[in-house]
Amino acid sequence: MADVAHRAGVSVSTVSRTLRGLSTVSDTTRARVETAARELSFAITRSASSLVTGRTGRVAVLMPNLASWFLSSALSGMAPALREAGLDLLVYSVSDVHERADFFDRLPARRNADALLVVSFALTPAERARLDDLGMPLVFVSQHAPGRPSVYVDDEDAALRGTRHLLNLGHRRIAFLQTFDETGFAWSSKNRLAGHLRALADAGLEHDPSLVMSVPGWKGSGMATAVGRLMSLQAPPTALFTETDDLAFRLLAALRAANVSVPGQVSVMGFDDHVMAGVMGLTTLAQPAVELGRTAIALTRAVIDDSDGAHARHIVLPTELVPRGSTAPPPTGN
Amino acid sequence: MADVAHRAGVSVSTVSRTLRGLSTVSDTTRARVETAARELSFAITRSASSLVTGRTGRVAVLMPNLASWFLSSALSGMAPALREAGLDLLVYSVSDVHERADFFDRLPARRNADALLVVSFALTPAERARLDDLGMPLVFVSQHAPGRPSVYVDDEDAALRGTRHLLNLGHRRIAFLQTFDETGFAWSSKNRLAGHLRALADAGLEHDPSLVMSVPGWKGSGMATAVGRLMSLQAPPTALFTETDDLAFRLLAALRAANVSVPGQVSVMGFDDHVMAGVMGLTTLAQPAVELGRTAIALTRAVIDDSDGAHARHIVLPTELVPRGSTAPPPTGN
């Protein structure tokens, strides 16, 4: 900054004021400083300015992994919004129990960011407490946190509409497939299942527990087993609703392997509108992952700037049913 | 830190030395300081220490987007390696020309990270020069940069083996499909195509330009058009090799829509071993994306610590052909 000041023939104070856009700088000086800064391609040393201001110019994101469609889409939405705000993105991906314990023990984000976005991360009460006395604003993304700024979709309502679509097509025996990883069930499972069950109840159908099935994560043949179990029931389902598109893709593969035609014999519906859903012709509930990321950043900025009510604002984004070729009326005779 | 010093009855220098584990502190003093620090739950302000040491404890990553299988997998590999090294991850996703110009204009990473990883990012000479006088170590990932630390796979060799597999199955007319986005062809296209052509030449086959086709990114019906064109040739291909798995998935969908059976009428081979490739039964060339990320961080640490030769080390990771159901001998009569 001293270099810029020298080149522009002013003091560092003036350079600082100019670069931060304070209005007390004359137009001519401002122009000179900006030219000098550009010529030297000056980039501010955030450590120094944070030391004085207490602001880091960085936003941290905590997520359970980095390689899922939803999370990388959400990040994609955040990136441009952050760039526009001149904020940098710090990513903490905490995918196993060991990393998780370490993260909450050391809290590396402390004093390294102006806010922490917690994305699709089911916190234990103890973890929640740890984050609370981190002394930095928290924003919850893709999950609802009472009394805290949150951005999410209404999973229950979306799932309700999904099941309703299947009911409207004439299905009466509809299975629900959910998944879990080593950490346990994902945040959304509970709400999506609840929506599904509510739709069934609304239609006056009785809940049949044998039609709700849990399939372990990517590895293994869990899906084939699940399909086998469902298809050997006394009265097999005519439609399958999966908690996520990823699960639906695996399901479609397992059904193909089992020579069960879709949607001829069974209909399949997913949840997410993963990029591949269009390619696979999967009927699904679109959730605006990118938009969720963008909105989360907007809310985060409001929280950092301490705007009115931002500290407890809840933003619910809409979901849409996207009908494609994987759903159809049940085969006649059902 | 002053509080801790006061409570422990020592100077801040001693607290600093203790907390950084320097050996010139007596055991009794160390114990007193550590107790005081714990009681006050002291957390160091990294901005302050970076300001004096010049180290930020952060590594920046520059990538063309965040939502592709390859890039998010690479990030997944980096995260644990960074955590282990006590480094934080700063992500710059630069996906359109506007953002790109802005990034190279402002160079926000300058002085805000200890190294910059350039991942799958085809730099123009001017951009390359900009990064060079950034004054921070550069590491190239998934791309080869002469004279610079790089971690990548041998795309040409991998593609050569892929085409060889098809040749060995008996195919003689093999099409190659590549893709591009608004920025132009991806880094890897050129090398993969080169490997493909070399395999053909090695087999004594003449290169037929009508069998190399470019398909635009995700949107539109480019794939259907490409399939139509290929399948209406005088002598249509019996095998299709795509530059990426993503492209192969779209191809499979287009072929299914066109009632072309795979692998009955045509074989399809991808490149990447995307998670979905297993689900789709796609034969492909596996590239170790996660491992690439992990290795890149190891190399980055060496470069930051200025280890011998790290500044120009090249690490080439292996690729593997993964045969699945989408490839088979050509239909008889070809």
Add this chain to the structure above:
DNA sequence: GACTTCGATGACAGCGCTTGCAGGCTAGAA
């Protein structure tokens, strides 16, 4: 016993930036 050596600690000068305060300058008012 006088001198050297060395381990342990404290004092202090920054690192690059922000910000309160003082001061110079210009212009309009008296």
Add this chain to the structure above:
DNA sequence: TTCTAGCCTGCAAGCGCTGTCATCGAAGTC
């Protein structure tokens, strides 16, 4: 002309740490 009021701009004091150098005693050496 003199005075007052604004505008701009520079000065200088830190922000919380690190690292150099000086200091001080205790232990070792002859």
